[in-house]
Amino acid sequence: MTEPSPDQIRELRALAEHLARSAGSLVREGRPDRVDVAATKTSDVDPVTAMDLAAEAHLRALLAEHRPQDGVLGEEEGLVPGSTGITWVLDPIDGTVNYLYGLPAYAISVGVVVGDPDPATWTPVAGAVHAVPLDITYTAGRGQGATKDGLPLRVNDPRPLATSLVGTGFGYTVERRVVQARVLAELLPRVRDIRRIGSAALDLCRIAEGSLDVYFERGLNPWDIAAGQLIVREAGGVVTGLRGAPAGVEMTVAGPADSVSALAELLRQWGADRDA
Numbered sequence: 001m002t003e004p005s006p007d008q009i010r011e012l013r014a015l016a017e018h019l020a021r022s023a024g025s026l027v028r029e030g031r032p033d034r035v036d037v038a039a040t041k042t043s044d045v046d047p048v049t050a051m052d053l054a055a056e057a058h059l060r061a062l063l064a065e066h067r068p069q070d071g072v073l074g075e076e077e078g079l080v081p082g083s084t085g086i087t088w089v090l091d092p093i094d095g096t097v098n099y100l101y102g103l104p105a106y107a108i109s110v111g112v113v114v115g116d117p118d119p120a121t122w123t124p125v126a127g128a129v130h131a132v133p134l135d136i137t138y139t140a141g142r143g144q145g146a147t148k149d150g151l152p153l154r155v156n157d158p159r160p161l162a163t164s165l166v167g168t169g170f171g172y173t174v175e176r177r178v179v180q181a182r183v184l185a186e187l188l189p190r191v192r193d194i195r196r197i198g199s200a201a202l203d204l205c206r207i208a209e210g211s212l213d214v215y216f217e218r219g220l221n222p223w224d225i226a227a228g229q230l231i232v233r234e235a236g237g238v239v240t241g242l243r244g245a246p247a248g249v250e251m252t253v254a255g256p257a258d259s260v261s262a263l264a265e266l267l268r269q270w271g272a273d274r275d276a
């Protein structure tokens with residue numbers, strides 16, 4: 001399909017924001033004092049809660065009402081293809097471990113992409129990330145900038161890695177973590193410091209607002225990055241993979257262009273896009 005017009009992008013962005021905020025209210029108001037794990041995914045430490053499932057069902061119901069012909073790809077229920085060339089890519093709670101423990105870094109991520117819902121080829125056109133406990137919303141529209149609660153966002157100017165605050169995240173399997181630990185041991189002495197916040201969507205928003213300088217993670221799924229990737233790009237940053245590949249499950253690196261190049265080169269040398 002051809003890209004949506006600027007007016008259509010404005011509408012998609014507004015709807016993405018509405019969805020993210022609406023699911024945010026559900027998650028905020030419905031959080032019990034003690035959250036239970038309903039199931040696990042890639043390993044015993046990769047949880048799903050009843051609220052992940054309820055929030056995704058809520059988002060899908062809103063889309064059935066507002067955009068019944070579009071496709072939907074969600075973390076919990078997978079892909080339902082549409083007929084318009086537009087797919088909504090949903091993470092009902094990004095940062096489920098933080099949600100489980102009551103740590104205030106979890107978000108609803110709603111991305112809108114054109115083309116196959118595959119980060120290798122898609123074009124993200126609109127998105128919203130709602131930081132639930134903080135009640136902050138980041139949005140972007142392709143060619144229309146990125147905002148945090150309505151105020152424009154801009155990534156930091158590039159700075160040397162030695163004075164950069166670097167965000168990252170870890171996978172849930174032993175084979176992946178063994179390599180990630182090795183990469184961290186190489187990286188930590190070379191940078192200002194490292195943050196593991198626990199929500200990839202919020203990590204990307206932090207790049208866009210300049211509260212992190214550069215970010216990398218292996219193993220991110222389409223729903224982790226669909227909205228955040230656009231928010232970074234529209235804030236003047238780049239989001240890419242290693243060895244000329246696009247961002248995606250193998251590796252995602254985000255930040256100002258020069259910082260991303262410098263970090264991506266080190267990650268390539270260390271084989272950070274492999275598992276043990």
Ligand code: IPD
Nearest residue numbers: 093094095096169170198199200
């Ligand atoms: C996770 C978070 C985390 C990242 C993991 C993701 P989820 O998403 O974004 O920061 O390190 O790779 O799976 O499972 O909480 O939606």
